[in-house]
Amino acid sequence: MTTSEQLFEKAKTLIPGGVNSPVRAFRAVGGTPLFIKSAKGPYVYDEDGRQYIELINSWGPMILGHAFEPVEKAVREAIQHSFSFGAPTRKEVEMAELIIDMVPSVEKVRMVNSGTEATMAAIRVARGFTGRDKIIKFEGCYHGHGDSFLIAAGSGAVTMGIPDSPGVTKATAADTLTAPYNNLAAVEVLLDNNQNQVAALILEPVVGNMGCVLPEPGFLEGLRDLCDKHGVVLIFDEVMTGFRLAKGGAQERFGVVPDMTTMGKIIGGGMPVGAYGGRKEIMDVVSPAGPVYQAGTLSGNPIAMSAGLAMLHHLNDHPDVYTQLDQIGEKLTAGFRAGLQKAGLNYTINHISSMFTLFMTERPVTNFAEAKSCDLPLFGRYFHAMLKRGVYLAPSQFESLFLSTVLTDDLIQQVIQANEESLLEAVS
Numbered sequence: 001m002t003t004s005e006q007l008f009e010k011a012k013t014l015i016p017g018g019v020n021s022p023v024r025a026f027r028a029v030g031g032t033p034l035f036i037k038s039a040k041g042p043y044v045y046d047e048d049g050r051q052y053i054e055l056i057n058s059w060g061p062m063i064l065g066h067a068f069e070p071v072e073k074a075v076r077e078a079i080q081h082s083f084s085f086g087a088p089t090r091k092e093v094e095m096a097e098l099i100i101d102m103v104p105s106v107e108k109v110r111m112v113n114s115g116t117e118a119t120m121a122a123i124r125v126a127r128g129f130t131g132r133d134k135i136i137k138f139e140g141c142y143h144g145h146g147d148s149f150l151i152a153a154g155s156g157a158v159t160m161g162i163p164d165s166p167g168v169t170k171a172t173a174a175d176t177l178t179a180p181y182n183n184l185a186a187v188e189v190l191l192d193n194n195q196n197q198v199a200a201l202i203l204e205p206v207v208g209n210m211g212c213v214l215p216e217p218g219f220l221e222g223l224r225d226l227c228d229k230h231g232v233v234l235i236f237d238e239v240m241t242g243f244r245l246a247k248g249g250a251q252e253r254f255g256v257v258p259d260m261t262t263m264g265k266i267i268g269g270g271m272p273v274g275a276y277g278g279r280k281e282i283m284d285v286v287s288p289a290g291p292v293y294q295a296g297t298l299s300g301n302p303i304a305m306s307a308g309l310a311m312l313h314h315l316n317d318h319p320d321v322y323t324q325l326d327q328i329g330e331k332l333t334a335g336f337r338a339g340l341q342k343a344g345l346n347y348t349i350n351h352i353s354s355m356f357t358l359f360m361t362e363r364p365v366t367n368f369a370e371a372k373s374c375d376l377p378l379f380g381r382y383f384h385a386m387l388k389r390g391v392y393l394a395p396s397q398f399e400s401l402f403l404s405t406v407l408t409d410d411l412i413q414q415v416i417q418a419n420e421e422s423l424l425e426a427v428s
């Protein structure tokens, strides 16, 4: 038995499913999750002492590689002054100023402790601001585990929400309307049928959570127009894309400015942080400026702020990071495409900058229904073949991979080689 196997056996007796977040359990690909002991730069190391090249990067935050020195230094410095005050700090002011400077839609911002908190708060604020109850989300978009977001659409059709998880009440689900991603007409129908009832439309402007799916040309602009026409608060959930696709996130890259933005992951430099922000008049309904309550004992935590500030300052001061990430993404996906061609396979790769997914389907993937057409057992075999060759991928087909700046040309070649061999092994 490996150490990971031993730990997992014990963990299952102590923690539901043995993990503190479901995807970590490897259920989608089979086998035993790696228990990670440490990480540095482009590598993670498991409890059995094995080294892997990282293509998950803590699901996004580690955009500059693991244990990035300026972040580590900032945390070391901060812990000398105690770990939490539950009172305002200079660092929170600096953080707010920096986020507002970097993210086009944000005029005021509130710090929270996770992406889930950010999205839950954002829709409460949108509801308080508009005096309306319903929200629209897209099938396959993940916005954390808040009740209102755990809603799936009926297959293919635009439908009223049906709870995706026991424990979400029918009443909550009824206020979440869903549409297929990249389908403006479906959104128009929902808005026409629910006049003056929809508070917010929330989406991942580039989806990471059904695998990487890009907005089709005109989709984001069309949503902006529809939200303006119907008085709906447009929320970009940039928990994944924020500070990754550009320093101002997808909204900067695509030139479409939402009313509100939710953030997480990179903003904490690896510490538990989230944030939501937007237009001043909307954010001023948040307590204590306004009546919409939202709070947090550890919100704006000084250690987390220090890590996040070091990360964001680096990204803000080094715009070349984004050119570098674009180039790394280009090289890696070009190599993956060549590998597919060599193997005589015609599978789909969706890619933008440092986010990409190899979908085990020959169909284009523009929405969740298409993503679901993938050969999942094949993905499982491919995943384990890559792992065996020292490449750590997200353990599910329905995830984007996240690249970091520390992937050298040599490492990129190693991953491309592993991909070629793993594809052949998986299809044989």
Ligand code: PLP
Pocket: 059, 114, 115, 116, 117, 119, 142, 143, 144, 145, 204, 208, 209, 237, 238, 239, 240, 264, 265, 274
């Ligand atoms: N929104 C998006 C787009 C996400 O990808 C995630 C998590 O992966 C969340 C929200 C929830 O963030 P957290 O896991 O920090 O609660």
